[in-house]
Amino acid sequence: QLQLVESGGGLVQPGGSLRLSCAASGFNLNWYNLAWFRQAPGKEREGVSYITDITSRTNYADSVKGRFTISRDKAKNTVYLQMNSLKPEDAGVYYCAARRDYTVDWSNISKYTYWGQGTQVTVSS
Helix, strand or coil: CCCCEECCEEEEEECCEEEEEEEEEEECHCCCEEEEECCCCCCCCCEEEEECCEEEEEEEHHHCCCCCCEEEEEECCCEEEEEECHHHHHHHEEEEEECCCCCCCCCCCHHHECCCEEEEEEEEE
């Protein structure tokens, strides 16, 4: 069974940090292009960051550039999202998603084959 499982969400104060993890089971995540999305209540799901399979090239939404870092640990079959200087507007459910082939349209949710169940991030004082 192919599965993605996110973890690492929680409650953090503005300015704080969290590291989200996305672990795969049933398939080798290293052969996939991975993205992180988030969805706040009442809003559409939006792309946050993207990492390619072979070269680990990265992309970021403008709203998170310079604060978030996506990376992968090939040995652990896991992708991470390091989130620093968190703001209240970063709150939401964060999802990881995977697709086999590279896409330039990385923030389009319809491009992804596999999705995790999501992890909640709350940024509040």
